[in-house]
Amino acid sequence: MQLFPPASCPRLIVKIGSALLVDNGGVRRDWLAGIAADIAARASAGQQVAVVSSGAIALGARRLGLAKGGRASLEDAQAAAATGQIALSQVWAEVLGAEGLTAAQMLVTLDDLEDRRRYLNASATLDRLLGLNVVPVINENDSVATAEIRFGDNDRLAARVAQAAGAQGVILLSDIDGLYDRNPALPGAVHIPLVERIDGGIEGMADRGSASGMGSGGMVSKIEAAKIACGAGVALAIASGRVDRPLSAKARHTLFVPEKRARARKAWLAGRLTAKGSIVVDAGAARALSEGKSLLAAGAVSVRGAFFRGDPVTIEGPAGPIARGLSEYDAHDAARLLGKRSEEQAAILGYAPRSALVHRDHLVML
Ligand code: GLU
Secondary structure, eight states, rough: OOOOSSGGGGGEEEEHHHHHHHHHHHHHHHHHHHHHHHHHHHHHTTTTEEEEOHHHHHHHHHHHHHHHGTSSSSSHHHHHHHHHHHHHHHHHHHHTTTOOEEEEEEEHHHHHHSSSSHHHHHHHHHHHHTTTTTTEEEETTTOOOOGGGOOOOOHHHHHHHHHHHSSSSEEESSSSOOOEESSSTTOOOEEOOEEOOOOHHHHHHOOSOOSSSSOOOOOOOHHHHHHHHHTTTOEEEEEEEEEESSTTOOOOEEEEEOOOOHHHHHHHHHSSSOOOEEEEEHHHHHHOOOOTOBGGGEEEEEEOOOOOOTOEEEEETTTTEEEEOOOOOOOHHHHHTTTTHHHHHHHHHOOOOSSSSGGGGEEEOO
């Protein structure tokens, strides 16, 4: 799949590194205004874009006058992040607002994207925001995440967000235009435009450390991100943001080709342990599933097993198992919703219902 030119992918995650957002003078507002214009152009062409924005620590450290870019200690980094994040989201809201776009802030931790239940929450919120044509601006919740639970770099965070948002592509914008066969500062370094498989040879090319010294990224974390993305069926490009309007410039980049999406999603669900239970559905619901729709409570007839929200369940039609997916509800609540239409569900549950028993984004046909 082609990420450049842009229009080819319905949902895209753009990750922006700290060095592009912040310099000695503070926020690089003109550059940001350019990227907001790029996002607006894509939005009007029908593409849904979410931003993973770094820069909170770098910006906060400048405001607070902290040494080592705010990374001298975990406490410094967390204080810098808390200070920088509020300014960062304000700038994003302003530059996107100037283009007629609405920004929404999401701060996530590793757990939010790895724990199945919380993954479903983050995924549903992203889906709703993008469906409302809002631009989610996402960062790690650095001010509370402690060392052990931190992603630590937004490259991998962007790949996980892409998975959760059901995106088809990720662009990592930083100060480098892609992968080179050795440290790009060395003579004779050759740019790699396309990577079809990430093997030991490719991993060996990654140079350690962040060139700018501002973010915590570097090529190693970008290759890790590419592995996560490609394994989930999402294409990933590393491109330089050292130009104005980098999303419309046909700049040099490295594209990592994803594994086939259906196979990748199946592997992902299959890897999520054995099914904890099953939901039996009627013929109408079975047909709707085969057409790519979500499983609605109205078409479900019975529930078996003890499963919790986020657990994998088998979906059985009149003739046996037809699909596997992550349940949006605990078995107890799913059972109460059987055959019920969405209007009736809030009164039964006592809280606002989810849009489905199993969402199509978290479901594969067997
Ligand atoms: N979350 C960090 C920040 O906003 C950046 C992490 C990274 O450098 O990738 O400052």
